[in-house]
Amino acid sequence: MAALNGWWDDYFWGALVIFQVFFCSLGFMIIFGLLGAIAKLSANKLAHKVANAYTVAFRGTPEILVILLMYFGSAIFLTAVAQLFNPEVKFVDIPPFWAGTIAISLIVGSYATETFRGAFLGVNPGSIEAAKALGMSDIQTFVYIRIPEMWRIALPPFGNHMLSLIKDTALISIIGLNETMFVAKQAITVTGKPFTMYIVVGAIYLGFSTVVTLSVMGLEKFGERTTAGVK
Amino acid sequence: MSEQSKKYLIQMKNVDKYFGEFQALKNINLEVERKERIVICGPSGSGKSTLIRCLNRLEKHNKGQVFIDGNELTDQIKDINAVRREVGMVFQSFNLFPHMTVVKNLMVAQQLVRKISKADAKQRAMHFLERVKIPEQANKYPIQLSGGQQQRVAIARALCMKPKIMLFDEPTSALDPEMINEVLEVMVDLATDGMTMICVTHEMGFARSVADRIIFMDLGEIVEESKPSEFFGNPKNERTKNFLEQILTH
Ligand SMILES: Nc1ncnc2c1ncn2[C@@H]1O[C@H](COP(=O)(O)OP(=O)(O)OP(=O)(O)O)[C@@H](O)[C@H]1O
Ligand SMILES: [Mg+2]
Numbered sequence: 136m137a138a139l140n141g142w143w144d145d146y147f148w149g150a151l152v153i154f155q156v157f158f159c160s161l162g163f164m165i166i167f168g169l170l171g172a173i174a175k176l177s178a179n180k181l182a183h184k185v186a187n188a189y190t191v192a193f194r195g196t197p198e199i200l201v202i203l204l205m206y207f208g209s210a211i212f213l214t215a216v217a218q219l220f221n222p223e224v225k226f227v228d229i230p231p232f233w234a235g236t237i238a239i240s241l242i243v244g245s246y247a248t249e250t251f252r253g254a255f256l257g258v259n260p261g262s263i264e265a266a267k268a269l270g271m272s273d274i275q276t277f278v279y280i281r282i283p284e285m286w287r288i289a290l291p292p293f294g295n296h297m298l299s300l301i302k303d304t305a306l307i308s309i310i311g312l313n314e315t316m317f318v319a320k321q322a323i324t325v326t327g328k329p330f331t332m333y334i335v336v337g338a339i340y341l342g343f344s345t346v347v348t349l350s351v352m353g354l355e356k357f358g359e360r361t362t363a364g365v366k
Numbered sequence: 367m368s369e370q371s372k373k374y375l376i377q378m379k380n381v382d383k384y385f386g387e388f389q390a391l392k393n394i395n396l397e398v399e400r401k402e403r404i405v406i407c408g409p410s411g412s413g414k415s416t417l418i419r420c421l422n423r424l425e426k427h428n429k430g431q432v433f434i435d436g437n438e439l440t441d442q443i444k445d446i447n448a449v450r451r452e453v454g455m456v457f458q459s460f461n462l463f464p465h466m467t468v469v470k471n472l473m474v475a476q477q478l479v480r481k482i483s484k485a486d487a488k489q490r491a492m493h494f495l496e497r498v499k500i501p502e503q504a505n506k507y508p509i510q511l512s513g514g515q516q517q518r519v520a521i522a523r524a525l526c527m528k529p530k531i532m533l534f535d536e537p538t539s540a541l542d543p544e545m546i547n548e549v550l551e552v553m554v555d556l557a558t559d560g561m562t563m564i565c566v567t568h569e570m571g572f573a574r575s576v577a578d579r580i581i582f583m584d585l586g587e588i589v590e591e592s593k594p595s596e597f598f599g600n601p602k603n604e605r606t607k608n609f610l611e612q613i614l615t616h
Binding site: 261 | 422424447449451453454455457460461463465475523524
C-alpha cells in the first residue's frame with residue numbers, strides 16, 4: 136500500500152476523466168441510438184441501409200480497433216488538411232478525449248440502435264392512434280407518447296449499454312487518454328507493482344458501475360409505478 | 367365548401383376503401399345531421415371500424431368524398447389535426463396513455479392541441495371526470511382501474527376536447543358483462559345531451575332506445591338504413607333478418 140503514496144491525486148484526476156467521458160459519451164450514444172432506430176424504422180430505404188451498415192460495422196469490429204482507427208484516421212485526415220496550408224506541419228490530431236468519446240459512443244450507440252428500435256416497436260399502437268385521434272401532431276405524439284412509453288421498455292438493456300460505456304473508457308488509454316488505466320501504467324513503470332496499481336483501477340471502475348446500476352434500478356422502479364399498482 | 371356539405375356535420379359520398387386488393391368499403395353514402403345519433407351494426411369484418419376510421423382519417427379512403435362540418439378530407443388538407451380535434455373517438459380497447467395518471471390523460475391534448483392553460487385543462491378534466499362519475503380516480507394510473515372505469519376515462523378524455531362529433535367503436539365489447547351498463551349509461555347521458563354520435567355497437571337495447579337511425583353493414587356495404595322501430599320490427603333485407611336473429615337469440 137505504501138507503493139500508492141504519491142499516486143492518489145493522479146488516480147483522482149483519472150477518475151474525473153472517466154466521469155467526463157461517461158457523461159459526454161452517454162449523450163452521444165443516446166443521439167446515435169435514437170437516430171439509428173428512427174432510420175431503421177423509417178420508410179426511407181437509404182436511411183434504412185445506412186443504419187444497417189452502421190450497426191453491422193460497429194457491432195462486428197473489436198472496440199479497441201474502432202478507437203485506434205478513429206484516432207489515427209482522423210489524425211491522418213487532419214494532418215493532410217493542415218499540410219495543404221502549411222507543409223511544415225508534421226502531425227495534427229483531435230484530442231484523445233474526443234476521439235475516444237466519439238468512438239465508444241458510436242460503438243455502444245450501434246447496440247442502443249437495436250434496443251431503441253425494439254422499444255419503439257413495443258409501444259402500444261393503440262396509444263398512438265388515440266393521440267392522433269385527439270389531434271396531436273406527429274412531433275407531439277413522439278415527444279409525449281412514444282418516448283415516455285418506449286424508455287420503460289428500453290431501460291433494462293439500456294442500463295447494460297451504460298455499463299459498456301464505463302468499461303470501454305479504459306480502452307481509450309491506448310490512445311493516451313489519461314484516465315486511471317493510463318495512470319496505473321505510469322505508476323507501474325515507476326514502482327514495479329502491477330497488481331496493486333491495477334486493483335485500484337478495478338475498484339474505481341467498480342465504483343462507477345455500481346452507481347450506474349443503482350441509478351438504473353431506481354429509474355426502473357420509477358417507471359414501474361405505472362404498471363405495478365394494486366387494483 | 368358547398369352549402370349541402372355544410373348542412374350535414376358528416377357527409378360521405380360514394381366512398382370506397384381498399385386494403386391492397388381487398389375492398390373494405392363499397393360505395394358508402396352517409397349523411398349525418400347535427401345532434402343525430404347513429405348506430406352501426408353488422409357482422410365481423412363488414413367494414414364498420416373502417417367506415418368510422420375514415421371519418422377522422424385514421425384510414426384514408428381511396429375514392430369518393432368525406433366532409434366533416436363542411437371540410438373535405440383529402441391528402442391536400444392543410445391541417446388534419448384541426449379536423450381531428452373536433453371528432454372525438456372511443457376505442458374498443460380504451461387506449462389510455464399508460465404512463466400518465468387519469469387526470470393527465472385528460473389534460474395532455476387539451477394543453478397541446480387546444481392550447482388551454484394547465485389550470486383550465488385540469489378544471490375541465492375534473493368536470494368531465496365528475497360527469498363520468500369517477501372523479502376519485504383522478505390520480506391513479508390506467509392499469510389500476512377496471513375496464514369499465516378505463517372506458518369512462520377514455521370517453522371523458524375525448525369530451526375534454528369539446529368535440530362536435532363522437533365516434534364509438536364497439537366501446538363495450540372488451541368489457542366484462544357487469545361493466546357494460548356503466549359505460550352505456552354515460553353514452554345515453556351524452557345522447558340525451560344532444561351530442562352528435564356514431565356508435566358501432568351490438569348493444570341492441572342501446573340502439574333501440576337511443577338511435578335515430580340504425581345502419582346495417584355487410585361485406586363493406588350499407589345494406590339497410592332505417593329507424594329503430596322499423597329496423598327491429600320490419601327489417602327489409604334478408605341479411606339484416608339473419609343477423610338480427612343471430613344476435614337477438616344470443
Ligand atoms: N389495416 C388493414 N389491412 C388489411 N386489411 C384490413 C385492415 N383493416 C381492416 N382490414 C380488413 O377490412 C375488413 C373490414 O375490417 P373492419 O375492421 O372495418 O371490420 P369490422 O366491421 O369493424 O369488424 P369487427 O366487428 O370484427 O370489428 C376486414 O376484412 C379486415 O380484415
Ligand atoms: Mg371493428
